[in-house]
Amino acid sequence: MQISKLVLILLFILQTTCFRFNLKRNSEQCFYEKFPNNTKVNLDCVAMSDRNSFFSLNISSKDNNTIFQKNKIQETSFSFVSSQISEYSFCFSNKDFSTQPKNNEINLYIYSRLPLKFQDLTKETGILSNDQLQQIDNFGDRLGFLADDLLYINKLLDYLKTREKVHRNTSESTNTRVLYSSFCLTFLIIIVGTGQIWYLKKSFKDWLKKKQD
Template sequence: MLCQKVLSVIFCLCMSLRFSSALYFHIAETERKCFIEEIPDETLVVGNYKCELHDPKTGGFMPSSPGVGMHVEIRDPDDKIILSKVYSSEGKFTFTSNTPGEHVICLYSNTTKWFSGSQLRVHLDIQVGEHAVDYGNVAQKEKLTELQLRVRQLLDQVEQLTKEQNYARYREERFRQTSESTNQRVLYYSIAQTAILLLMGFWQMRHLRSFFQAKKLV
């Protein structure tokens, strides 16, 4: 019984690490930072960020001024822009994927006049799937009991796992198609190479035969 509980906790931790990621990075004037997230289709993604301005006097970072803005641009696997918006120095962006695959999330300052040569530290937290849902807010809006909310969470987790499995099959199919296409190209190249060698050999034989006939050796 204890082993089952331990395994359940480990599984939940692994799923949490898979569907959420938090980090911070430094960004300079006109610099652009992009991140790639592999997301299944029809999946909610929420990103929370906070900007801090470098303080040359202390060498640390302090809360940025309200005028500092962050431009968020998101492209889908077909390189189509699905979100392009300017936010404040601290905020949240949300989008739902329509196509499975690698989504590119780019952040950069909307202007450079507030930098004065300083750097920004941007804290970014990206949550995918049911981890992006605020279940506390859902419980208040829909007036759910604790048991009903837990069932809702489990249903969302099952749905997200189904999407992940479908995405895994989609990637496997794409990989198989790429492998078959590569194998066909290698086969065609080998056939073409063999045909060229046979033609070169035939041409050399005719050339030698003409040479020997001209010298009256045959």
């Protein structure tokens, strides 16, 4: 029973949004998240399609106050502290880039942690007593650090998968080019060899005809 109460409290402290979406060519896509005041918000995003995939990112509050803006990026990390209770927009765009894949696959992580102590939550919820909360005062921060580390590991794994995918596509493309080049070179050698045989045969016939004359 106490564990379920503790989990309920942690839901007030940690909030994570993690998903993957496709950003179509010459398009813009926005996501909206509402955060309480004085909440630390961390964002990590990376383009997964290939090494030539870029996007622009704009983060702004509901009153159109720009918090973060950057163009032509493949991967970025950013953190800020919400200054008010507001809905924040995270807008991705690739309208400024002409050489883009049809679908630019992007991984997005948004995780926030409320800077509240368990005692503060107890005053509002009354779920646990002060004596119990004294023993786990710093547990929320430790759990938040653990969540950050786990998200970093997850992001690193996605990066390794992306790099492996790009290298595999590059290797397959190189192998295809080598195969086609081999076919073309073989065809060229056959043509040159056939031409040389025909030329030598013709030259020998002309020489033999002149000798007979």
